[in-house]
Amino acid sequence: MSARFTDTLREAARDDWQAASGHRFVTELGAGTIAPRVMARYLVQDHRFLDAFLALLGAAMAGTDRFEARLRLARFAGAVAGEENTYFERAFATLGVTSETRRTAPDSDATAGFQAIMREAAATRSYAAALCVLTVAEWLYLDWASKAPKPLPTSFVHAEWITLHDNPDFREFVAFLRGELDRVGPAEAALCQFFFGRAVALERRFFDAAYEGDGAAEIGR
Ligand SMILES: Cc1ncc(CO)c(N)n1
Numbered sequence: 037m038s039a040r041f042t043d044t045l046r047e048a049a050r051d052d053w054q055a056a057s058g059h060r061f062v063t064e065l066g067a068g069t070i071a072p073r074v075m076a077r078y079l080v081q082d083h084r085f086l087d088a089f090l091a092l093l094g095a096a097m098a099g100t101d102r103f104e105a106r107l108r109l110a111r112f113a114g115a116v117a118g119e120e121n122t123y124f125e126r127a128f129a130t131l132g133v134t135s136e137t138r139r140t141a142p143d144s145d146a147t148a149g150f151q152a153i154m155r156e157a158a159a160t161r162s163y164a165a166a167l168c169v170l171t172v173a174e175w176l177y178l179d180w181a182s183k184a185p186k187p188l189p190t191s192f193v194h195a196e197w198i199t200l201h202d203n204p205d206f207r208e209f210v211a212f213l214r215g216e217l218d219r220v221g222p223a224e225a226a227l228c229q230f231f232f233g234r235a236v237a238l239e240r241r242f243f244d245a246a247y248e249g250d251g252a253a254e255i256g257r
Contacts, residue, residue, distance in 0.1 A: 041221045042171065042214045045228060049236040056240040057180040060247070065197065068189025075193060076131045078246035080138055081147045083124050085242070088154040089173065090116060095158035096166040105216060112209050120200055127193045144245035149238045157231055164217065164224045165231050171213040172235035177201040178210045 039047075046053060061078065064070035090113060097109045128138065143151070157165040181201035188195040200206070221228045 040214070041218045041225075041228075042175075045168070045217075045221075045232040046175075046236075048229060049233045052233075052236040052240045053176065053179075056176055056236065056243060057183075059180075059240070059243040061243040062180045062184075065194055066184040066189065068191060068194050070194065072131055074246050075127075076133045076137075077141075078243075079124060079127055079131070080133060080141050081144050081242070081245065083138070084143065084147050085150055086116065086120070086124070088151045089170075092154040092158055092166055092169060095161075096163060096170060099161060099163035099166055100216075101163065101220075105212075108209070108212050115205070123196055123200060127197075130191075130193055144242075144248070146238055146241040146245045149241065150235075153231065153234055153238065160227070162224060162227060164220045165227055167213060167217045167220065168228050168231035169235045171210075171217050172232055172239065174201075174206070174210050174213055176236065176239050178206060182207075 061070065061074070064074075093109055093113045093116070097106050097113070100106050100109065127133075154169055157169045160166075178201055181198045184198045184202065188198055217228070
């Protein structure tokens with residue numbers, strides 16, 4: 037039995053994948069022990085990630101060769117723009133993150149790296165390249181979220197960040213992305229390896245960044 041294309045991509049990025057999905061951030065989130073300033077710093081950066089992510093979804097939507105795929109991507113974009121975005125607003129209010137902080141906190145290197153790779157993937161006009169970055173982002177989050185200990189932590193700030201990435205619709209969307217990448221990726225295998233591997237490394241750095249910046253970038257308490 038030959039391995040799926042997406043399994044091959046993940047295997048090639050194995051070290052960074054495991055470091056990200058087993059990151060301290062994930063462990064502390066699942067236990068509900070994460071420091072509020074770490075969670076706040078992460079969410080401020082992730083809200084910016086979401087902006088670039090939506091733009092990349094748009095590129096995939098434009099680039100796909102199938103109507104069914106365009107519909108699926110569009111439905112997901114609706115969920116991200118809707119319920120996921122309101123989570124951020126409620127979490128910022130609960131954590132006491134002001135609009136001033138959200139506006140003025142500098143981009144972390146990982147955030148800037150994600151914005152750059154997403155723009156780069158969109159600029160290739162390759163559906164496969166866009167799919168690689170989207171697949172890493174969603175599959176890796178499903179991976180750690182589905183392993184979170186039960187019962188979930190009591191604060192919605194923690195619990196909802198887990199359930200947003202571990203629910204039947206999200207699971208089905210990851211299966212869709214993988215199926216699409218298995219279908220169109222092999223024709224552009226080298227390009228896919230290039231984007232997939234860098235995106236996994238950025239996921240790891242993105243979690244690292246939540247624990248850095250106890251200086252000028254410090255927010256919260
Ligand atoms: C950095 C990052 N990767 C993946 C996801 C899942 O969409 C997210 N919200 N943030």
